[in-house]
Amino acid sequence: MTTTTEPAYDYADLPRLMGRMTGAEKHGPAATSTLDALWVLYDRVLDVTPERMDDPGRDRFLLSKGHGPMAYYAVLAAKGFLPVEWLEGFGAYDSPLGHHPDRVLVPGVEIGSGSLGHGLPLAVGTALGLKARGQTEARVWVLVGDAEMDEGSNHEAVAYAGPAGLERLHVLVIDNASASYARPGGIAARFEAAGWSAETVDGRDHEALYAAFTAPHPGRPRVVVARVEPKEYAGEPKSA
Amino acid sequence: MDTMRDRLAPVLTRLLDEDPRVAVVLAEIGKDGFADAMRDHPDRVINVGIREQLLVGTGAGLALAGLRPVVHTFASFLVERPFEQIKLDFGHQGVGGVLVSAAASFDWPAGGFTHMSPGDVALLDTLDDWTVHVPGHPDEAETLLRHAVAAGDDKVYVRLSVQSNDQALAVDGTRFLTVREGRSGVVVAVGPMLDQVLAATEGLDVSVLYATTVRPFDGEALRRAVGAGPAADVVIVEPYLAGTSTSAANDALAHLPHRVLGLGVGRRELRRYGDVDEHVAAHGLDAGSLRGRITGFLGERTSAGAGAGVS
Numbered sequence: 439m440t441t442t443t444e445p446a447y448d449y450a451d452l453p454r455l456m457g458r459m460t461g462a463e464k465h466g467p468a469a470t471s472t473l474d475a476l477w478v479l480y481d482r483v484l485d486v487t488p489e490r491m492d493d494p495g496r497d498r499f500l501l502s503k504g505h506g507p508m509a510y511y512a513v514l515a516a517k518g519f520l521p522v523e524w525l526e527g528f529g530a531y532d533s534p535l536g537h538h539p540d541r542v543l544v545p546g547v548e549i550g551s552g553s554l555g556h557g558l559p560l561a562v563g564t565a566l567g568l569k570a571r572g573q574t575e576a577r578v579w580v581l582v583g584d585a586e587m588d589e590g591s592n593h594e595a596v597a598y599a600g601p602a603g604l605e606r607l608h609v610l611v612i613d614n615a616s617a618s619y620a621r622p623g624g625i626a627a628r629f630e631a632a633g634w635s636a637e638t639v640d641g642r643d644h645e646a647l648y649a650a651f652t653a654p655h656p657g658r659p660r661v662v663v664a665r666v667e668p669k670e671y672a673g674e675p676k677s678a
Numbered sequence: 679m680d681t682m683r684d685r686l687a688p689v690l691t692r693l694l695d696e697d698p699r700v701a702v703v704l705a706e707i708g709k710d711g712f713a714d715a716m717r718d719h720p721d722r723v724i725n726v727g728i729r730e731q732l733l734v735g736t737g738a739g740l741a742l743a744g745l746r747p748v749v750h751t752f753a754s755f756l757v758e759r760p761f762e763q764i765k766l767d768f769g770h771q772g773v774g775g776v777l778v779s780a781a782a783s784f785d786w787p788a789g790g791f792t793h794m795s796p797g798d799v800a801l802l803d804t805l806d807d808w809t810v811h812v813p814g815h816p817d818e819a820e821t822l823l824r825h826a827v828a829a830g831d832d833k834v835y836v837r838l839s840v841q842s843n844d845q846a847l848a849v850d851g852t853r854f855l856t857v858r859e860g861r862s863g864v865v866v867a868v869g870p871m872l873d874q875v876l877a878a879t880e881g882l883d884v885s886v887l888y889a890t891t892v893r894p895f896d897g898e899a900l901r902r903a904v905g906a907g908p909a910a911d912v913v914i915v916e917p918y919l920a921g922t923s924t925s926a927a928n929d930a931l932a933h934l935p936h937r938v939l940g941l942g943v944g945r946r947e948l949r950r951y952g953d954v955d956e957h958v959a960a961h962g963l964d965a966g967s968l969r970g971r972i973t974g975f976l977g978e979r980t981s982a983g984a985g986a987g988v989s
Contacts, residue, residue, distance in 0.1 A: 563739015594729035
């Protein structure tokens with residue numbers, strides 16, 4: 439795989455990086471629901487670098503909600519997983535960067551996603567596999583959308599992982615209130631009922647995200663629900 | 679005689695002991711056979727409960743973490759229900775694994791259509807690069823299971839059935855075997871169909887090929903069997919949906935005029951219970967029915983006594 443060591447980018451550079459994909463120079467962080475949580479994860483939490491993508495002991499981040507991956511690509515570019523020059527090609531025939539990411543094409547991307555409800559079951563298997571291989575330090579993170587939690591496959595995974603005590607498994611739910619039917623009791627309550635450690639935070643507050651991401655949760659998987667402003671109507675179903 | 683499925687847990691238990699890369703994922707079905715293995719290898723024998731989407735996703739996740747997953751349940755719940763998981767979690771992610779089904783097309787007829795999966799191989803045919811093993815005997819099942827697990831990071835489907843031939847043949851996980859040679863057509867018998875096909879073609883001047891690995895399709899063996907004539911007639915007898923391998927045979931014979939008759943399980947739901955033999959007969963796959971359909975297709979050239987069968 440092609441990896442690259444770019445000069446260090448900071449959070450303030452992300453709008454400009456996203457602008458290279460969309461052509462819109464005024465991309466603010468509010469333009470995307472996942473940007474802040476992704477940044478805090480890659481900047482301060484995940485133990486993974488471009489050079490360590492072949493290391494079985496690296497942390498894994500699985501973007502299950504593969505829709506609207508500009509923030510993801512921007513963060514990966516900022517952290518040197520992919521060349522920033524690739525960003526301009528976003529969605530083009532000969533670009534590795536599609537409107538849904540592909541692990542086979544993009545360095546640093548752990549799963550190809552787009553169809554909702556696949557990342558969390560894959561993360562369960564990955565967590566089990568790392569445990570079986572004795573990689574006891576490696577953590578698995580998977581990002582899902584609040585509406586994506588409607589998919590039955592996710593409910594299968596949540597119901598299994600809690601009682602199975604998969605403490606290396608972490609779910610980040612980006613809650614932009616896009617599900618058509620609100621969950622009585624909230625998203626975190628569903629996880630808690632299945633035996634997970636759960637916390638809901640402001641998805642724009644970097645310190646709150648960091649604290650929630652790093653809180654201990656022995657013996658249990660962990661979910662962090664990151665609340666962000668409601669999504670504007672995009673006219674497309676299944677955009678999570 | 680034991681069944682193919684009786685071999686599954688003992689074979690995999692040994693492979694779990696021998697190879698730290700092997701992992702087994704179950705969804706309740708079949709777990710009793712793995713009780714010892716689950717005790718000895720609790721991290722590598724995983725039962726996710728009655729959750730088939732999670733079953734397949736977990737198997738693929740294990741592969742992402744570097745293991746060799748073997749995923750098992752009934753064919754309906756393994757291939758049909760979580761089909762998109764097979765397509766995306768293995769195929770699109772570019773990882774491999776072994777899917778092992780039981781119950782086949784109608785192993786439990788009294789259980790009805792909910793537990794029948796005649797379309798599993800045809801469904802996998804919509805995906806790229808799956809090896810498909812259809813053993814015809816428990817000994818062959820054991821051999822092919824070992825081939826499947828040992829096949830690097832390939833994507834492999836192993837289809838176990840209670841339907842079985844009396845004798846095992848020396849299958850190698852790749853090629854068709856020539857069981858009989860004749861001049862007036864080729865009959866390809868897939869897995870458990872061999873005994874019925876041999877009985878149906880007794881005394882006919884036809885070649886019989888035995889296929890236990892149907893994908894990739896051994897086109898070379900078929901071309902060899904049809905010989906150097908100007909045209910070819912081929913019958914394929916499969917224990918799943920009729921016509922599943924017809925296009926593969928067409929591709930193999932694209933260089934010469936040919937006809938292919940695909941026999942197998944009918945598309946229409948039978949909506950009957952009973953036993954396996956009754957379903958074999960109802961789909962026209964018993965020896966008597968097969969003989970009529972094969973001779974009807976091949977015509978006069980195969981009339982009895984036209985050539986001696988060669989074993």
